[in-house]
Amino acid sequence: xxxxxKRTDCPALPPGWxxxxxxxxxxxxxxxxxxxxxxxxGKKFRSKxxxxxxxxxxxxxxxxxxxxxxxxxxxxxxxxxRLRSDNLNMTKGKLDLNTALPIRQTASIFKQxxxxxxxxxxxxxxxxxxxxxEQPRQLFWEKRLKGLRSSxxxxxxxxxxxxxxxxxxxxxxSSDETLLSAxxxxxxxxxxxxxxxxxxxxxxxxxxWLNSSQPLCKAFTVTDEDIREQELKxxxxxxxxEDALIADGVARAxxxxxxxxxxxx
DNA sequence: GTTCTCGGCCG
DNA sequence: CGGCCGAGAAC
Numbered sequence: 001x002x003x004x005x006k007r008t009d010c011p012a013l014p015p016g017w018x019x020x021x022x023x024x025x026x027x028x029x030x031x032x033x034x035x036x037x038x039x040x041x042g043k044k045f046r047s048k049x050x051x052x053x054x055x056x057x058x059x060x061x062x063x064x065x066x067x068x069x070x071x072x073x074x075x076x077x078x079x080x081x082r083l084r085s086d087n088l089n090m091t092k093g094k095l096d097l098n099t100a101l102p103i104r105q106t107a108s109i110f111k112q113x114x115x116x117x118x119x120x121x122x123x124x125x126x127x128x129x130x131x132x133x134e135q136p137r138q139l140f141w142e143k144r145l146k147g148l149r150s151s152x153x154x155x156x157x158x159x160x161x162x163x164x165x166x167x168x169x170x171x172x173x174s175s176d177e178t179l180l181s182a183x184x185x186x187x188x189x190x191x192x193x194x195x196x197x198x199x200x201x202x203x204x205x206x207x208x209w210l211n212s213s214q215p216l217c218k219a220f221t222v223t224d225e226d227i228r229e230q231e232l233k234x235x236x237x238x239x240x241x242e243d244a245l246i247a248d249g250v251a252r253a254x255x256x257x258x259x260x261x262x263x264x265x
Numbered sequence: 266g267t268t269c270t271c272g273g274c275c276g
Numbered sequence: 277c278g279g280c281c282g283a284g285a286a287c
Contacts, residue, residue, distance in 0.1 A: 047281070049281095
């Protein structure tokens with residue numbers, strides 16, 4: 001007898017994803033159930049980390065409950081003291097994984113190494129491992145950044161930066177907003193200098209001539225004036241940061257003395 | 266080889 | 277207690 005297992009649709013996930021729940025029928029853990037998900041291509045997932053690794057940033061699993069398969073609005077982070085300690089942990093040298101950038105979603109449905117470079121014993125074959133390990137990149141992927149905004153803890157949208165006039169966008173989406181994101185991303189992802197698109201051909205037909213390791217931005221020159229202006233901004237930012245840190249220290253000291261009084265009473 | 270299943274660790 | 281994943285069992 002074949003036990004038909006229910007693979008139910010899962011509305012909280014993109015179309016085509018299925019959820020399955022199997023009950024353990026023997027052993028010490030009999031009665032317990034395991035939950036699995038199946039991607040549209042049939043790949044099986046047995047944990048939330050595994051699922052979110054695969055989905056990347058396309059789906060926010062922050063409040064996704066793996067067991068029930070539903071979004072739980074109330075399952076957000078504990079928005080209490082938590083924030084301070086999070087910020088402290090971040091200074092302990094670990095990367096903030098939330099800054100991960102959007103990734104090409106279609107790549108992972110194929111068997112992973114798409115191209116394999118091998119040496120045939122009798123042939124002279126150029127091996128360029130650099131190219132072989134390079135991940136395919138979606139042209140104009142920066143468009144995915146459109147609409148992303150930074151916000152403070154109260155979800156108030158922060159004012160975005162102004163860009164110098166010398167910076168000009170290139171490609172299908174020429175809004176300043178996306179340009180800023182693209183440049184910020186480029187600064188995060190590569191240690192190479194950011195030059196913008198140096199080929200003038202890229203201006204006429206970006207789809208062909210685009211240098212994908214540079215942001216969607218025309219080549220630019222930085223003047224001494226720009227540098228001075230930027231130094232001033234950095235200086236001001238450091239001042240406000242310093243002020244904020246001092247204020248925080250004072251507040252924390254007050255808090256801890258208050259706590260101690262409370263405990264003594 | 267792949268898939269299924271339960272144990273068991275760890276938070 | 278439950279999520280997650282290792283590894284043996286089953287195929």
